[in-house]
Amino acid sequence: MHVVVAAPAKVDPMYQFTIEPLWGTQDWTLAGYNIAFTNSALWMMVAAVLLWVFMLGGMKRQLVPGRWQMAVESFTGFIDGMLEANIGKGGRKYLPYVFSLFMFILFANLLGLMPLGVVGVHPFTFTSHFTVTGVLALISFSIVLIVGFAKHGLKFFSLFVPHGTPLPMVPIIFPIELISFLVRPFSLALRLFVAMMAGHLLLKVLSSFVIDGGNAGPLWGGVVALPAFVLMVGISALEILVAGIQAYVFALLTSLYISDAENLH
Amino acid sequence: MPQIAQLSETFASQAFWLLIFFGLVYLVVGRGMLPRILDTVDQRDQQIAGDLLAAHNAREEAQAQERDWRQREAAARERARDIVAAAKADGAAQTAARLAEVQATLDTRLDEAEQSIATARQQALGELERVAAEASRDIVRRLTGAEVAEDEARMAVERVMQRG
Known part of the structure; x- marks a missing residue:
């Protein structure tokens, strides 16, 4: 058995996305x-x-809020304001869902960035x-469809004919608008998934540079590992920003789509 | 890429647990806690708006009361000035009346005194005539031994006194 002092890190950047059943639950089934x-x-x-x-920290319901209650209220106020601005008066009934x-997305994104690997939790x-x-x-797209058809019936299809379209153009515009409407759930899903995956991938690749560069001695450590580490710090900060922005974008687009269904133009 | 490689074996589990946990978040956080937090915020906003309105009203009230008070004070000043003026006029009138009264009393007393002086003088003069007449008769009797009538002596004295 030979001892490797500085083994090259065999980092598979995609491994972090592997799903593993926990605690012997891999055989649980529901309806097949x-x-x-x-x-x-x-x-x-x-x-x-x-x-x-x-x-829970926001449930103290004090007249003069403490820091925690203030933080919770600023989040609820932020989403409430967004719905008010995009949907209008009727926006409040979608607040529980959009909030x-x-x-949920914000907490998921931020949790994924937590450096818990230091204590052995990944x-x-x-x-x-x-x-x-x-x-x-x-789910967001279904809400848009349900609200749209429940509120406007078949008139909901007029969403695909923008205001002031000349009559001869309708047969061309209608399919284009319909396709762009149907693409919405995919763009919504892919945007968040790609942004989160890319950020984590980049961090993992850079961390492999840091480890391999560090193992290759002071020269490569100074030329590769150190700049990569500095870059990681910067990108980590950027990823925190992206985590917030992507959650916001998902909620914002959802509210815009609901606004289409609620107000129809 | 595990997202694609594991798709068929994990999509049901992913969707199932996501629906469970997101559903719980929606029910507990979205439906349960959020309305109460919004309620608290609304209540606070209302309270602040109410307090501001109350403060505004109180200020208006205070200003109105101050205006009112100023008017009343001005009126009171006016009345006080009137009362002082009236009191002054009254006092002056009373003084004048009293002075006039005193003056009148003094005048009457003066008149009386003058009159009594005149009477006394008259009396004294009368007395003097009588004494002079008596003295003349006495002198005439002693010098001549003639008896002069009292009226004659008096008329003579009167003539002399009028001349002299």
Whole structure:
């Protein structure tokens, strides 16, 4: 058996996205489908519990809020203001959904960036899976369809004919608008999934540079590892920003789409 | 790429647990906690708006009361000035009346005194005539031994006194 002092780090940047069933639940099934409790499901639970704990701090209902209550109220006020601005007076009935969506995605994104690997816990960013973002996008899209048809009936199809379209143009415009409408859930899901995956991938690749460069001695450590490490610090900060922005974009687009269904032009 | 490589074996589990946990978040956080937090914020906004309105009203009230008070004070000043003026006029009138009264009393007393002086003088003069007449008769009797009638002596004295 030979001893390797400085083994090259065999980093597979995609390995972090692997889903693994936990605690021998891989055989759980429901109606023929496998519903194993995976690391992905575990971090969904963690995000949900943390969100619940965070919201508990806002339930003190004091007239003069403390710091925590103020933080919770600023989040609710932020989403409330966004819905008010985009949908109008009728926006408040979608607030529970859009707020849950925003906070859940935000907590998921931020949790995935937590440096918990230091203590041996590896956070799993479930928003980097399009199965997850796809389901969320489909829920948003379903709400748009249900609201649109329930509120306007078949007149909802007039959404695909923009105001002031000349009559001869309608047969051309209609399919284009319809396709762009149908693409919405995919763009919604892919945007979040790609942004989260790309950021984590980049961090992982840079971290492999840091490890390999560091192992290759002072020269390569100084030329490769150190700049890569500095870059990682910067990109980590950027990723925190992206985590917030992507959650915001998802919630914003959802509210814009709901606004289309609610107000129809 | 595990997202694609594991798609068929994990999509059901992913969707299932996402629906469970996101559903819980929606029900507990979105439906349960959020309305109460918004309620608190609304209540606070209302309270602040109410307090501001109350403060505004109180200020208006205070200003109105101050205006009112100023008017009343001005009126009171006016009345006080009137009362002082009236009191002054009254006092002056009373003084004048009293002075006039005193003056009248003094005048009457003066008149009386003058009159009594005149009477006394008259009396004294009468007395003097009588004494002079008596003295003349006495002198005439002693010198001549003739008896002069009292009326004659008096008329003679009167003639002399009028001349002298």
